[in-house]
Amino acid sequence: MVSRLLKSISITLSLLGLFILFSAFASFLAGGIIKLLSGASFNNLTSVEYWETIPAGRWYMLSMQAISALGSFFGTFWAYRLLFETKENVISTRNENVLAFILIIFLTIGLMPFSGFVAQWNQSLNFGVWAVEMELKLELLTKYLINFSSFSQFLFGILVIGVIPAIGEELLFRGILQRRLGENFNYHIAIWLSAALFSAIHLQFLGFFPRMILGALFGYLYYFSGDLKTAIFAHFVNNSFTLLLVYLYQTKNIEIDLADKPNISVALAAISFSISMVIFVVMYQFFWKKKIEN
Numbered sequence: 001m002v003s004r005l006l007k008s009i010s011i012t013l014s015l016l017g018l019f020i021l022f023s024a025f026a027s028f029l030a031g032g033i034i035k036l037l038s039g040a041s042f043n044n045l046t047s048v049e050y051w052e053t054i055p056a057g058r059w060y061m062l063s064m065q066a067i068s069a070l071g072s073f074f075g076t077f078w079a080y081r082l083l084f085e086t087k088e089n090v091i092s093t094r095n096e097n098v099l100a101f102i103l104i105i106f107l108t109i110g111l112m113p114f115s116g117f118v119a120q121w122n123q124s125l126n127f128g129v130w131a132v133e134m135e136l137k138l139e140l141l142t143k144y145l146i147n148f149s150s151f152s153q154f155l156f157g158i159l160v161i162g163v164i165p166a167i168g169e170e171l172l173f174r175g176i177l178q179r180r181l182g183e184n185f186n187y188h189i190a191i192w193l194s195a196a197l198f199s200a201i202h203l204q205f206l207g208f209f210p211r212m213i214l215g216a217l218f219g220y221l222y223y224f225s226g227d228l229k230t231a232i233f234a235h236f237v238n239n240s241f242t243l244l245l246v247y248l249y250q251t252k253n254i255e256i257d258l259a260d261k262p263n264i265s266v267a268l269a270a271i272s273f274s275i276s277m278v279i280f281v282v283m284y285q286f287f288w289k290k291k292i293e294n
Contacts, residue, residue: 004184011180012197014084015172019076019201026071030064037063048144058153061145066160073168080176091175096227100287103279104221104230108237111217111276115210116262117269122209135206146246154247162240170232173198173215174222182223191219214238220280224288 031045038060044050045064051057081089146161148154173194181190195215199208218231248254256262 008181008184008193011084012177015076015080015177016197016201018079018083019072019172022075022079023068023072026068026075029071030067033067034060034064048140052144058145058147058149059156061141062153062156062160065145066164069160069164069168073164073172077168077171077176080172089179091171091179091228092222092226093228094226096225096230097287100225100230100283101233103283104234105237107276107279107283108217108234109241110272110279111214112238112241113264113272114269114276115213117264117266117272118213119207119210119261120264123206125206127205131205135204138204146243148247148250154243157243158240161243162236166232166235166239169198170218170222170228170235174219174231175228178219178222187223191216191223195219224284224292226291 031042034040034045035042038054038056040050040054040060048061051061054060146157148157177197178190178194181193184190185193192212195212195218198215199211202211204211214235218234221234222228222231242258245254245256246258249257
């Protein structure tokens with residue numbers, strides 16, 4: 001037990017260390033590229049107030065986010081695989097049934113009200129002044145990035161906020177961390193530990209628990225399906241559907257403003273959770289049960 005625990009700690013610290021290293025490098029690279037393209041000073045690169053005064057400011061900020069995410073996630077994934085794994089360490093990507101992906105759309109969207117309810121509770125917890133200040137800064141940046149001024153900018157936002165994190169984060173947290181922890185622990189422990197680290201790495205502790213629940217959902221999808229693409233797709237649906245709702249509100253096609261964080265009742269949260277669980281059980285019975293038993 002002790003040896004398995006030490007091995008798991010070693011795996012986690014190795015992955016985390018590489019992530020910090022590549023995140024720092026990618027951020028420096030992204031900042032340098034955007035500085036050359038825009039002429040901005042290093043002091044202004046992360047200033048929302050500065051970019052708001054530049055006509056193409058949001059394009060530059062989104063581009064900087066894209067470069068940074070690509071370097072952080074894919075750089076870490078490549079380095080870890082190169083340094084610590086062999087050809088025998090296979091990341092399962094067997095082809096899941098197309099119908100399962102359709103159900104994943106309803107599963108992920110159906111769970112959103114429950115996640116919103118958990119987020120309300122999470123925000124009532126006292127994480128200290130530093131957590132609130134950090135949350136406000138990141139919230140200011142997020143609001144600026146997703147305040148799209150055109151349809152083309154919305155599509156670019158889908159790429160930067162929907163596609164890249166879905167692939168990159170799932171490769172790291174499910175494809176590597178959960179899989180490796182699963183070699184030493186029960187799969188439930190592996191899923192929730194990797195989900196907790198997945199949430200913590202975002203440094204947004206007022207949203208820690210709903211993000212951890214999402215991470216666990218992605219983890220269970222990967223474990224039961226044996227196909228990492230299911231987790232990637234669910235992650236993409238979650239991020240992109242949120243952006244779609246934001247864009248539809250901005251273009252006055254819907255009246256739901258997610259920025260106002262609409263209040264979620266207990267009843268709606270319970271219905272949301274129940275519907276999602278029913279969909280998950282149906283998927284298990286029709287697509288995964290035989291795989292697990294075999």
